[in-house]
Amino acid sequence: MKTYTISEVAKELNLTVYTLRYYDKEGLMPFVERTPNGNRLFKESDISALKVIECLKATGMPIKEIKTFIDWCSEGDSTLEQRYNMFLERKANVEAQMAELKKTMEVIQHKCSYYKTAMDAGTEDIHKNEKLAKV
Template sequence: MAYSISEVSKKFNISPFTLRFYDKQGLMPFVKRDAAGRRAFSEEDLDFVSLIICLKQSGLELEEIRQFVEMTQAGDVTLANRLEFFERQVTLAQKRIEQQKQNIEKLKRKVQYYKVACDMGTEEYVKNNFDLSIFDPDIKFIKTGE
């Protein structure tokens, strides 16, 4: 079965414009065209489009993805290179996840900071009464009487 660019767009929640752009950037040379020149995506193409989207969402630049596509088209002689490519991407993604975890903790501390400041009606209260480096996002503060 062949899928139109519109169907692929809906399936992956990505605009047809983006799919056309990826194609023009050399990321989808495998996609065939029908008699009218329209892209006709196969099931295998859908798997590869899904991988392209995954790589893009993982932070890769289009040039890096294109290099991977070229390795794929070169065949089995690039198997070891492709393995190394994915091992490197897993390592980089894990590092980004750890960084994002740290970012989330900092953001949670800021949420707590501003909740207390809002409850007290001033930032000064928080600055003068708490060690901001150890703010725990799970601790709940109750506004004291006025």
């Protein structure tokens, strides 16, 4: 079975070795085995697990909460419901983020056309009559 060193994994996941060691220190990688002299030995399944961790991070989940999830995974089938509920919560959270980002996008697009018009006119005064922010 193919294995990987920490720097190979770092490269693959676009992280630094420092970050991976930090995750390990925080208890996010209890499954990673070691060589006789102590070097971390990553399996394919470890990389998959790290990808899930990266996904949870992308939802804005703090590392301590990700650790709770990893602990549940280690505990086995008795925590299936907690894990399921956690992903449902993450789903709701990401949906909220998407909605927020959509609103943000609308303002940004509005600003783009505001500045396009102002730039073409050479002055922001073109918008004087609108009750808009001065920034």
